[in-house]
Amino acid sequence: MRVPAGRLHGLYVIVDPETADPLPLAAAVIRGGARVLQLRDKRNPAGASLRLAEAIGEVARRSGVLFIVNDRVDIALAAGADGVHLGQHDLPVAAARAIAGDRLIIGCSTNTVEEARRAVADGADYLGVGAMFPTRSKSDTRPAGIARLREIRAAVDLPIVAIGGITAANAAEVVAAGADMIAVISAIASASDPEMAARTLAAVVEATR
């Protein structure tokens, strides 16, 4: 898929059924200004995960928000999602591209300049870079702070979503270092008012760009 011009920027919210009920959360953060939604679902079997993806995708589409499925190329395709996001332990970007052709935006989590360059060469459409700061959302994250983000920004041209421990207090610093998008899970899922939390973060990103 040719990435829709200008749509890979702003607040990128990951919804995960382990953390919060995904559908109401998706609706709230869209109202709050999220531009991209990712469903990360390691809990449900594929059939239930597909139904959840279809429901979230419908909400996203109605609002002009991009919808990305984590890890599973098959579920992303079956749900008619805009894209798939792949970690370093998921299917390789090139394999996903061979399956999906231009039907999906493909994002790839990277941690080093080398991984970022490989993802570009393999055909990724955007890069994840993190973890920017310590986080409790994922136990397997490797650190990649502001300095690493700047290195990767200087090395590649693709849109970058920074992830890991980003809050309203540090989001401006992350955007100033070169991130096009900031991704959050905990900062919004754990907020007493997720819509307001999204609105605050989205405003920081927009103000800094």
Place this chain on the structure above:
Amino acid sequence: MRVPAGRLHGLYVIVDPETADPLPLAAAVIRGGARVLQLRDKRNPAGASLRLAEAIGEVARRSGVLFIVNDRVDIALAAGADGVHLGQHDLPVAAARAIAGDRLIIGCSTNTVEEARRAVADGADYLGVGAMFPTRSKSDTRPAGIARLREIRAAVDLPIVAIGGITAANAAEVVAAGADMIAVISAIASASDPEMAARTLAAVVEATR
């Protein structure tokens, strides 16, 4: 994929890294006469699962044995497998067919005549029927014994693989009731000599047909 004529019959062995080292086991059961291999891998992340699927697929292809990947249509496609096997909680058969077109044989686990008829209507190439007998390999199995196998056999024309608690002692009864293939995990993975266990089971199936 048009199912290769006459290849969906005989001994169908499921290899699972939770149960035994898959690659040596695959080689042993192929020597023992298995005609179909399925990789069921709920343990590894997708990248490692793809590498395992590629390795087993290579062994199977060299021997003219069909290779099926459980659950993940994307890994089956990326590995160049012959097919994918879907449970009732996995992606729906119709969704898998929409993604894979004719590139994959699609198998579907069924437990009732109704599920079997739906799988046929949705485009499955073969049906799994079970659990025939009590088994410890899967905790979520519903029973579907010899009588149910006969009902499904009478209702649909697709090749059937019977699964669940099948051993050399009861395999003939299962084939006589209409199964084209018998699937085993524990009966082979737990055997002191998996090749001999496969040879014995394969002989029972071939003798009964």
